Amino acid sequence: MATKLRAIKADITKLQVDVIVDAANSKLLGGGGVDGAIHSAAGPELLEACRALGGCAAGNAKLTKGFLLPAKHVVHAVGPVWQGGKQNEPELLATCYRRALELATLVDAKTIAFPCISTGVYGYPVNQAARIAVAQVRAYVSENGELEEVVFCCFSDKDLAVYEALL
Ligand code: AR6
Numbered sequence: 001m002a003t004k005l006r007a008i009k010a011d012i013t014k015l016q017v018d019v020i021v022d023a024a025n026s027k028l029l030g031g032g033g034v035d036g037a038i039h040s041a042a043g044p045e046l047l048e049a050c051r052a053l054g055g056c057a058a059g060n061a062k063l064t065k066g067f068l069l070p071a072k073h074v075v076h077a078v079g080p081v082w083q084g085g086k087q088n089e090p091e092l093l094a095t096c097y098r099r100a101l102e103l104a105t106l107v108d109a110k111t112i113a114f115p116c117i118s119t120g121v122y123g124y125p126v127n128q129a130a131r132i133a134v135a136q137v138r139a140y141v142s143e144n145g146e147l148e149e150v151v152f153c154c155f156s157d158k159d160l161a162v163y164e165a166l167l
Helices: 033-042 044-051 089-106 126-143 157-166
Strands: 004-009 019-024 061-065 073-078 111-114 149-154
Touching (some): 004 157, 019 033, 019 089, 061 089, 073 089, 089 111, 089 126, 126 149, 126 157, 149 157
Parallel strands (some): 019 073, 111 149
Antiparallel strands (some): 061 073
16 A cells, blocks of 8 residues: 655644654754644653663654553654755755654554754755655655555744745
8 A cells, every 4th residue: 555645734742653753863852843732742751762772863763652642652753953954964864854754664553743953043945845745755655565544744934835845
């Protein structure tokens, strides 16, 4: 069965999916934005689990349970900080999506939701980031049939319109 890709506007912490992805920083000890929202909703056990992970490099991701979240697991993905686009940002963003999808497959996820990684505090232009996100997901699901649905969870109408145009 082909994997369904869709974009919605929602608070990712409310989604009933197998895996939600966090746009984390390399310390993995919480922060603002979607990271802060995920840690508040998941409860203090998430922070404890993150402490044991020993951080994560940009372009990579690590997995924990979802604790009090409706999602079973959280993939903590560390996107690149936008520095103008010539510091390997596209590659790092791409591997971040790829790694998140691989980790989701590892826990037999059927459904996964991504926020717009790196496009908040980290300043990555949404148009460019969304193109990478959609391309990576399409490439992954064309080779790996396990996922039933991939959700791009936007937090603004503007971001949603960008994704809808691509999908
Ligand atoms: N649900 C879905 N999307 C959200 C939510 C939510 N509840 N809250 C915010 N967003 P950002 P980054 C959107 O800044 O750019 C943190 O402090 C937001 O509107 O959260 O990767 C980390 O600890 C934007 O579209 O992540 C890092 O230090 C998107 O999520 C740093 O920020 C990503 O914005 C990571 O920066």
